[in-house]
Amino acid sequence: MGVREAPISPRPGPGGPGGHGLVPLAADYLAALLAGERERALRLVVGAAEEGADIRSLYEDVLAPVQREIGRLWQRDEITVAKEHYCTAVTQLVVAQLHPYVFSTPRNGWRLVATSAQGNLHELGIRMVSDLFELEGWDTYYLGANTPHAAVVDAVAEEAADLLLVSATLDEHVDAVAGLIAAARADARTRAVPIMVGGPPFTVPDAPAVGADVVVRSAEEGLALARELMGGR
Amino acid sequence: MSGATPDVDVLAVRIGPDGELREVLVDVHGRTDGARRLTDLLDTGSHEKAARLLADLAAGDSVVDRELVVAARGESPAAVLTWLGWSEDGDAMLVGATSAVEAMSAYADLLAINNEQSNLLRAAAAGRARERRRGESDAVQELMALNSELATAERKLAKQNVTLERVNEDKDQLLGTVAHDLRNPLAAVIGLSEALSAGRAGDLDDSARHVAERIAVVAGHMRQLVDDLVDLAAVESGRVRLDLEDAAVDALVRDAVEPSYFAAADKDIELVVRTPPDARVHADRGKVQQVVQNLVDNAVKYSHPGTTVTVDAREVDDDLVLTVTDEGQGIPAEELDGLFQPFSTTSVRSTGGERSTGLGLAIVRRLVEAHGGRVSVDSEVDVGSVFRVRLPLGGPARTDDPGGPGDPSGPGD
Numbered sequence: 322m323g324v325r326e327a328p329i330s331p332r333p334g335p336g337g338p339g340g341h342g343l344v345p346l347a348a349d350y351l352a353a354l355l356a357g358e359r360e361r362a363l364r365l366v367v368g369a370a371e372e373g374a375d376i377r378s379l380y381e382d383v384l385a386p387v388q389r390e391i392g393r394l395w396q397r398d399e400i401t402v403a404k405e406h407y408c409t410a411v412t413q414l415v416v417a418q419l420h421p422y423v424f425s426t427p428r429n430g431w432r433l434v435a436t437s438a439q440g441n442l443h444e445l446g447i448r449m450v451s452d453l454f455e456l457e458g459w460d461t462y463y464l465g466a467n468t469p470h471a472a473v474v475d476a477v478a479e480e481a482a483d484l485l486l487v488s489a490t491l492d493e494h495v496d497a498v499a500g501l502i503a504a505a506r507a508d509a510r511t512r513a514v515p516i517m518v519g520g521p522p523f524t525v526p527d528a529p530a531v532g533a534d535v536v537v538r539s540a541e542e543g544l545a546l547a548r549e550l551m552g553g554r
Numbered sequence: 555m556s557g558a559t560p561d562v563d564v565l566a567v568r569i570g571p572d573g574e575l576r577e578v579l580v581d582v583h584g585r586t587d588g589a590r591r592l593t594d595l596l597d598t599g600s601h602e603k604a605a606r607l608l609a610d611l612a613a614g615d616s617v618v619d620r621e622l623v624v625a626a627r628g629e630s631p632a633a634v635l636t637w638l639g640w641s642e643d644g645d646a647m648l649v650g651a652t653s654a655v656e657a658m659s660a661y662a663d664l665l666a667i668n669n670e671q672s673n674l675l676r677a678a679a680a681g682r683a684r685e686r687r688r689g690e691s692d693a694v695q696e697l698m699a700l701n702s703e704l705a706t707a708e709r710k711l712a713k714q715n716v717t718l719e720r721v722n723e724d725k726d727q728l729l730g731t732v733a734h735d736l737r738n739p740l741a742a743v744i745g746l747s748e749a750l751s752a753g754r755a756g757d758l759d760d761s762a763r764h765v766a767e768r769i770a771v772v773a774g775h776m777r778q779l780v781d782d783l784v785d786l787a788a789v790e791s792g793r794v795r796l797d798l799e800d801a802a803v804d805a806l807v808r809d810a811v812e813p814s815y816f817a818a819a820d821k822d823i824e825l826v827v828r829t830p831p832d833a834r835v836h837a838d839r840g841k842v843q844q845v846v847q848n849l850v851d852n853a854v855k856y857s858h859p860g861t862t863v864t865v866d867a868r869e870v871d872d873d874l875v876l877t878v879t880d881e882g883q884g885i886p887a888e889e890l891d892g893l894f895q896p897f898s899t900t901s902v903r904s905t906g907g908e909r910s911t912g913l914g915l916a917i918v919r920r921l922v923e924a925h926g927g928r929v930s931v932d933s934e935v936d937v938g939s940v941f942r943v944r945l946p947l948g949g950p951a952r953t954d955d956p957g958g959p960g961d962p963s964g965p966g967d
Contacts, residue, residue: 396602420712424715424716424717448706466702491599491626493625
């Protein structure tokens with residue numbers, strides 16, 4: 322399946338914000354975020370949606386790369402954690418404004434429950450991945466990171482989910498992911514439900530084994546693998 | 555050590571050029587137990603960043619304000635620490651703390667005392683400023699947790715909202731289809747029962763003719779109900795298309811009132827119409843006439859013989875204000891709230907046995923709102939009611955949603 326060629330350059334471009342090799346809308350959005358102009362950032366993306374821009378592309382080519390860029394800027398000490406939180410909160414607001422578009426796509430009959438490892442407050446990524454599944458026609462049920470394992474397992478059973486999606490952000494979340502998977506495997510109702518995991522701790526060489534059926538490195542890979550999994554059912 | 559505040563995070567280490575831990579100077583939380591390299595202390599996500607920091611130190615640069623995530627260890631959760639570092643005799647010194655200020659303070663303490671004493675830094679790190687910082691840190695964590703919960707709830711609600719909208723659309727479509735399919739057979743029932751009572755299908759005795767007349771009356775009411783349902787379904791589903799034109803207010807209002815003269819005359823009710831001679835309004839003529847007609851019909855329906863129903867149109871600022879005033883029974887205050895909702899009922903009864911579908915005022919409200927206008931009512935029991943419609947003379951304001959039902963915020967009446 323392979324990872325799609327990202328529309329952004331991995332190296333910073335010249336000229337500061339806006340020159341990072343992002344698509345123009347993403348560069349503008351990033352510049353608005355870094356300038357603390359929430360309203361402008363919001364109008365840029367929501368305005369594009371209102372004018373008929375492809376919602377999936379807004380997620381994949383604008384919001385996701387900008388969030389990655391924000392993370393990279395933090396890694397380079399160009400912005401502080403506080404700034405990163407601010408940018409993430411604005412993107413969360415943008416995502417909320419896009420939800421009416423996301424949830425009105427035709428259904429494909431598959432259902433999934435998505436959750437973030439307990440204690441993982443960096444949930445935006447997995448929520449956006451859930452939205453991408455929703456855009457592909459899945460019925461997705463996102464449970465917050467503070468949902469106990471038993472409640473997640475119950476939700477998988479009650480929603481008759483075809484897939485359980487779990488994400489982690491930090492190494493310390495890996496144990497919680499393993500715990501959740503063990504709980505799902507131990508329950509007769511959910512034993513056979515495929516489990517997909519993703520997030521930074523799983524993208525490194527020698528990634529920890531947590532008992533998942535599939536480990537994915539990107540949303541796109543997750544979507545493709547999910548299609549394959551469902552194709553065999 | 556007394557006065558220690560183990561919640562304040564300070565780490566100070568001396569490291570070799572390849573990141574190996576040579577000496578632990580300060581470790582408040584026991585994060586270095588068993589660790590051999592700097593990366594052992596860190597979350598994997600911060601390894602790349604640590605490599606860059608080491609490279610900068612190796613180049614002889616001092617570093618400040620670097621944020622690295624230290625991994626969870628034992629009872630201590632992962633945390634973002636702010637680091638500063640400098641080269642020293644081929645090795646590098648690194649100080650990380652909960653904030654840049656704390657790191658600076660720990661750095662100053664390191665310079666002031668020898669390494670054996672460095673574990674005393676924990677006490678030096680305690681203080682009101684740090685406590686405040688910790689409080690802020692807790693608040694940020696709490697805020698993030700709350701934001702996560704809100705975002706999750708928002709997503710769930712947005713999904714449910716779309717499902718409800720779909721169900722509502724299905725309902726409107728079903729309503730429209732059923733109502734539409736009922737119209738033709740009802741027209742046949744009315745026509746045939748009228749033919750029967752007129753004797754065109756042979757002579758009937760009085761009793762049979764009475765039955766045929768009743769059938770026509772009941773079927774007529776049903777047709778009115780179906781017509782109203784079709785109108786309402788169209789308005790509710792946002793399918794109302796306004797055919798906007800510049801219309802003379804005088805002719806528009808008088809044409810709308812005319813069909814009610816007979817019913818008013820039958821009940822000995824006087825209909826008075828006052829209109830400005832030259833006023834014009836940019837509106838859908840037919841829809842505004844339907845508004846006036848529904849209001850006048852209602853006024854006549856609920857007024858006593860010998861009273862007056864007044865229709866008044868006038869320009870006020872940039873609006874056309876239409877009022878329909880009756881001297882009827884009035885509506886109790888507690889029943890006014892739901893008056894413009896579909897199928898609303900009141901305790902007020904018609905004075906001539908006329909029936910009501912309960913949809914007329916709901917249609918009025920939606921048609922007025924589609925024009926960007928507002929409708930309201932004032933009423934006093936045993937005195938009468940005043941229905942007031944306010945329409946922008948220039949027509950509905952342009953929105954991003956042409957063909958939509960107008961300002962969704964509504965009048966709130």
